[in-house]
Amino acid sequence: MLSTSVNPSLDQAELAHAQQVLNKISRSFEHKVVGQTRLRETLLISLMTGGHVLLESVPGLAKTTAAQTLAESVSALFHRIQCTPDLLPSDIVGTQIYDAAQGTFATQLGPVHANIVLLDEINRSSAKTQSAMLEAMQERQTTIAGQVHPLPHPFMVLATQNPIEQEGTYQLPEAQMDRFMLKDVLDYPSPVEEAEVIRRIDSGVFLAGAAPAPVAGLADIVALQDAVKKVYLDPALINYIVGLVYVTRHAGAYIDPALAKLIEFGASPRASIAFTQASRALALLQGRDHVIPEDIKALAERVLRHRIILGFEAVAENIPVETLIAAILDSVQTP
Incomplete structure (x- = not known):
């Protein structure tokens, strides 16, 4: 018989605070993202556990918008990486650049150094580039020229795959697929939801500068992660x-x-x-x-x-x- 680990219990005050924060984030998310209730749930689960998510859908189903909206809601640093066959590992984790004036090398951190990282069409990058994400996803760090650089906390990766176009793609190895906590498959919106998307575009919801103010901070996310363990x-x-x-x-x-x-x-x-x-x-x-x-x-x-x-x-x-x-x-x- 397996026994549960000894964890401190979640008191009612912590539960109430968690609900308050999650409700605020959900309302902020729904300001831009129409429908996609399960996607919101999946992203929040990932955020609360520090896990990673693999999303599969045809283009245009608000995957990028969802990730960016979530990051804006919690004051998180968000980076989007468009994966292509010529993308190099250094384009993701970072590299050293020679400073001729000083005669030294300076480390330039790559876009993976963010709280929420969107790897768009991950299967379009080569196997070598895909493997560069393994250390970041598992160890929460990158190594550049032998020097270890911790990633921000909290940290989550949201990767996407397009199931339609397979030409010029590289199938993710099973070892890397296993490192994604969840894989969600998105479907088309209903006619009512699609009409609402058009209305929100006409109203200017998606214009630059129209994003609502953050409703939570990174400290709130860390508190949620602590609450989940209880x-x-x-x-x-x-x-x-x-x-x-x-x-x-x-x-x-x-x-x-x-x-x-x-x-x-x-x-x-x-x-x-x-x-x-x-x-x-x-x-x-x-x-x-x-x-x-x-x-x-x-x-x-x-x-x-x-x-x-x-x-x-x-x-x-x-x-x-x-x-x-x-x-x-x-x-x-x-x-």
Whole structure:
């Protein structure tokens, strides 16, 4: 039997303050971003846990606007990196520049040194450039000419992928995909939401200088991250999380064999860690000081879809990974 770690409990004052801050950020986010409720939830979970997010959608679904709006809401430093095949690792992490007047080299930090970093179309950059992000995402630091430079705190990476155009792209290796806490897939807005986008453009909401004042600071985000760690996660739910991840690795014994054979590799322990951290953040986002099974189920697709590796038969038969995740959820008894 697994036992939960000993964490201090979240008192009502901390819970109330967290709700106040989150409500302010949500309202500020909705000032510019129409709809996209799940995207807002995903970004807030990432911000509250210090995790990273991979977003997949066709162009034009407000991914950049969402990231920038979130950064503006919390007074965070935001940098956007447009990934291209000729992008070099030094273009991201930084480099040393020779100062002829002084006869010395000066370090110039790259755009990854920000609180919120948007890697637009990450799969368009080469494997070498993609790997330059591993140290930043995992160790929260960069190394330039042998010198270590810590990244700002808080820090999160929001990477995007375009699923339509695959020519000239480089598939992300599984080791790097695993370092994204969540992967979300965005859909088109409804007609009502799209009409609202047009109305807001006409009203000047998206003009330069029209952004609302920040509603929170980086200290508030650090406080939220501390509060998330105090959200209660029952040992039975820890076992439930571990059980779900275990089934991804031994699917043949638990789900329909026709579906199980489509899974080539299951999820790593990072999936269990992501479930644990993200479910606590989701509970706090919904005003609770404890996790419930529905939190874990709501996160299952976002935690597992990029960690379950499917074989060629799944691609040939056009079976989405979400179908397998649903079968895995059905196979494990809810506590």
